[in-house]
Amino acid sequence: SLQLNGKLVENLKTLFSASRMTLIQRGAVPAILRGADVMMKAKTGTGKTLAYLTPVVEWLVTRKERLTRADGSFALIVVPTRELGLQVHEVLSNLLRPFHWLVPGLLIGGEKKKSEKARIRKGLSVLVGTPGRLSDHVRTTECFNVKSMQFLIFDEADRLMDMGFEQDINCICDFVREKRDKSCPTRMQTVLVSATLQQKVRQFAHSLLSSPVYVTDSSSGAMMTETGEEGKEEEAGEGEDEENKKFELPSRLRQYWMSIPCKRRLLSLCSFLRQRSIPSTRACKMIVFVSSIAEVKFLHYLLPRAVLPDDIPIYGLHGDMTQAERTKSFYGFTASSRAILVCTDVAARGLDFPKIEWIVQFDPPTELEEYVHRCGRTARMTTEGDALLFLMPHEEKYVSLLGKHGLSLSPIPTRTLLVSEERRRRGGEGGGGGGREGEVWMLQSNPDPPAELARDAFTSFTRAYATHNKGTKAIFHPKALHLGHVAASFALRE
Template sequence: ISSLFTSNPETVAAPISSEGVQYDPSNAPLIDDTSFQGLGLHTLLTSHLQEKMHFDHPTAIQRAAVPALISQNPQDLFIQAQTGSGKTLAYVLPIIHALMASPDRLTRESGLFAIVIAPTRELANQIYSVLESVVRCCHYIVPGIVIGGEKKKSEKARLRRGVNILVSTPGRLADHFDNTEAMDLSAVRWVVLDEGDRLMELGFEETITKILSKLQEKSKAHIDSVRGLPNRRVTVLCSATLKEDVENLGKQSLHNAVYVNVDNKSTESSRTDEFSAPDQLHQEYVVVPMKLRMVSLMGTIVNIIQTRNNAKIMVFLSCSDSVNFHFSMLTRASNTDYGSEEESESENAAEGEKTSLPSHVLKTYLKSTSPMICKLHGSLSQPLRKSTLASFTKLSSGPSVLLCTDVASRGLDLPSISHVVEFDPPFALEDHLHRVGRTARVGNEGWSTIFVLPGKEEGYIDNVLAPLHKSPPIRRDYSTVLSSAFGGKLVWQDIATNAQLDVERWLLQSASNLSLAKDAFTSHVRAYTTHLSSERQYFSVRELHLGHLAKCFGLRETPATLGKANNASAGDQVFGETRKKRLGDHGPDYAKKKMLKIAQMHASVNADEFN
């Protein structure tokens, strides 16, 4: 009996490839892309999105972008979508999915794999908070943020300990590239440029180019040992609008990019310059004469709160001085009891810089509690800006109002914003889209109101803004706004007049209050001159009635008188000193008496008109 294991030919083992080709199952049940699981994301990640973050279905832009970024060989991506459509998760989820799916167990020491660049600190903080929420299902993935506003030593220590995903502003990131030795860029697989249009507007083109060149120089992605990650750097450019400078940024940063938007999910070339407001946004405009702008703003806020008691309202103004004035005006003590100037000055000094206060002024016209008023603009320090956003976001009961400049119009996902009020018209068309994009987010309804002056500014609505909206903007007259807000025993004209006079008396009560109003007036005029040349036919500073404009800041003096008043202390003092030196001790009537004496002398000698 022969043995089974003798006289057998030798076999030569074929080399086993560690990177076998993976195929999708051909007979698996079909899963549609209306769920996160259907997009092909990691099971643990999809469960976390649904159970902890309460995201049941992906948005249209997420359904278009996620599959392209989690494919076997992802390409660069150009994502264009309306504000509030979920662009942040569209690039965050694929990055975290890939890190979770890697066969190698990653830690913070594994390296920096993704960099997200945002134009403003507020947007960077928001992206970082989204990352923190998502990675709670995989604690070994560590996000980090460096945006300035804190000691550079603290940021360097954070980078030295190790982060896997880094959120940063361009300037701060470039600074760390040059001065932080512990920052290892060799493993970077993803670079995201969020709000590309804003990056260009703020002049970061040269900085972005420098960052991308440095990454290209330091990259070792093609020889890196981490399995399951792309073997090249993938760049994602996000923008709500598509302009020439954004196109140029795309040409510099992207390579063979796939263009993704909601209408055509992913194409190579079909790009368009057209963009629009969300279909579910209700757009209104109020035609208000210049003198009535301030009381009409108060009436608009009152009407919104009367309609929705827990309304969250964002009011956009043209400049930080205007924000400061309206914040102080709406949060002053009361309509009648102002106290002495000394008491007011000491109270302001004791309070210091506050950015969130209740409005007792608006409460007089409301049956509800005092609405909270917050302010936000670029001149505030970073801690104040951060605390203001946190305070406004956490306000869940009762009405709240955020007075802000366009620093709050880009990228911020402030929850439950019900109304946007553009008290000052936008400086560019895309600014309007970003402003109204704070409401009507992720399929929810939203309302927006813009103030315009009678006449040419009405043409701006018909010719420029109306084509951006699915439904034509609804016109409101100031009389409708004021009569609805200021009801009572007196007629609405009298109540509105009293509201205006209360502000004027408040300004006269304190030099600091008056200075706020003057600064706001001056800055508003300067800002008005910065409208695009193509829109000057609607916004011409030469046609502004500056006396009426002063009135809408509570000022009783004309601008000419304001200018003289501002220079009186210095100019009059110099003129007085010179005059005193010239006249000596003869007194102010000396010159008059001298001329009269000369005239009498000529008359006594019969001098004619030629002598």
Template sequence: MTTDFASLGVKPWLVTSLGAMAIKRPTPIQAACIPEILKGKNCIGGSRTGSGKTVAFAVPILQMWAQDPFGVFALILTPTRELALQLAEQFTALGSPQNLKLSLIIGGVDMRTQAISLSQKPHVVIATPGRLADHIRSSGADTIAGLRRVRVVVMDEADRLLDEGFAEELVECLSVVPDQFGDKTKGIPARQTLLFTATVTESVRALKEGEGRAREKGGREVFISEIDTDSLAVPPTLHQTYIFKPSTVHLAFLHTLLSTPGNIKKSTIIFTNKKTTAQLLSHTLKPLGHRVTPLHSDLSQRERTDSLGRFRAGAARILIATDVAGRGLDIPEVELVINFDVPRDPDDYIHRIGRTARAGKKGESLTFVDEKDVLLIKAIEERVGREMVEYKEEEGVSLEGRVVREELKKVSEAKRVAMLNIEEGRDEKGRKKGGKRRLETGEEGRGKRVR
């Protein structure tokens, strides 16, 4: 049985980098995949959330790059900005002894700055498909020239990238990198493809079959490892509960629940299905005394990064998020996950609750349910192979009594004020945009043009 990274063939400088990040022993997915990737095989790695998939591909990529630091060595595609930022942090930390040069290509950042970074041929490019596709379309051939000789392509959270929503951008991104056979006439070797996922979907299975056919035609050998995927993706140390109440009182119950002695200090993520709901919860709970911070796609990239940073540092106890926080983010101290809205897809439920009970630790999840959610809950229970149990109140605490006697009126007033503030903020934002647009188009006569 493998007990350390050196026995997997990992070089001493990388073992030292891993140790500096407090990573001493390989997880099963790392032990399985690292040696096979180092042999040059394509890899499809399936393992549950929190199992260390990033290290499973980052370590062999950096080791192969350090031995042959040629141009843009690797392209890593991932579905969200937050995951891209997290990957960039881990690659930078691991590759710093070898002066790794990295380019991060995500939305919400100036295109020109990114184009310059890409044109300077970094060693590793980490990108979201939409923004990289933007550069392929508009930044010129010289900017993306380095991608045409990439040695390794990674699809992180592959089940999400293979969804229809990413299809067009993904095809565009893959069109500029070498294919699985390369081009011997130009001296371009076949690319090595690494695919990692927590959930093996039909699209992932189809890709497996395609990789198998490519091997038959002379492509790279394919290594496939599935460890704790599917129903086992829910950690056994996670306690899943629900509260069944009318949706009209969910917010009052949420506030009361967060204020109980057993929960008042817990690091918590609250998931919503819509960014408008996340915004409303944030504006309502903060005046009620909760240290909250939001994370959704209506925020600027700086706001999203700062919000996640506050939560990780403990400056905010509660992160209120849409599913942009549902996948892959490494937030190790989350003790409680609350589904304020029941997710429509059972796999999204698995990813959400996977934010807690990581690395063998205990964790709790709580889902708010009303009459319209019953079929969704049944589908989730069937998917995870386990029934949720009804939330048991703490000794001496009556949620129902407190909500009715003390909190309902207070929360309703806070919600009303929050809705007014949100609406005023939208109006103000619209006026600012409108004013800027008029200056840009000369609609205010002699107004200076905005550059």
């Protein structure tokens, strides 16, 4: 009914298997096409990226005169992380395949500014970038042409606010407003995309959007309200205080939890990952979330040596990696049908890895909302998925807390997992010896991991444990930890 460009429609069907729009797309695409500012709020995995990219591409390809690179940039998409930038740029590049005269660009750092400036000088029809890198070019790249800017889009707006990018965003917005040609026949549209509508995001929207349309994805369908009717959003839960807020995850997502004695955490993780990764003919893709960079490094070293099948590559992703390393890990995991990604919350929001079977939260998040965002990496669009939360016995009240916020988790008996691994070990598959929890080391004949990795992981874990907010502090209190047992969980002597 929208009468989109035929090549664009065919491309959506062929490359994205998009034969029909999702609920959020039904609300957002028409609103953007008719020239409105849009505030888009939807739970993860509902097609938000295509909801704003589709109308942008439609607008670009339906101009009376074909656009050229010399015309400069027509759309600017601001994202909070490099990985999300890579992902949005890839989707955009695929959408633009039939339209060779439209050139996408990516500005996320990791390469010489001179190379980026050269591409900007030639002309980039649609730009995807992180706030820091974009604001840098805004200040220093004279050839940055935004005279014909039509779309200013902020993806993961709540994350942009949480990460403190307000100053960079203001710099970008001021630049576009100042440099855009006042004689442009159409007004510039601004689109905000967010998983939540927290107070900071509402204030951000109020300062940027003009008479916006609010589009949200609800269980009853896509809901659109004109400006001034934000109260309807509050009825859906956004107006509630933090203590009573209700979260929503796809019904196709099965949530589980497991209570593990601290000393057996590492053994249990290795056992779980191993059991889910055999036989070798089975597709197996899992993400393991931890609370610190040092833990990522430790597990990235350990897991390939912890009797996992040889054909399961282990990838790491965290903020200390170089851009080349992050890009290699991101694309390597994305392309694999059997792989494990160990990461911090840098991968918790926005990223759309295909066919994720399990989300494993080895360390519970410090914020309740992060639990939801982590789980959102699986059961996306129409697929199913599973999520497992590791807890220590003194942390079990966290399950009830999640329940109060509308999240229901089923227990997995720990004994089943450990007995299965013990039988496997006695069967002679492992070998080795040793007496620490490190029992992981009983399963193999490989040498211990470098002591420095283990010590750093132990230190980072205990520090991160002390950062839980007031809502969960009583459950995750550092005084409840037995530091000797924590040390053992990182294969260190008690």
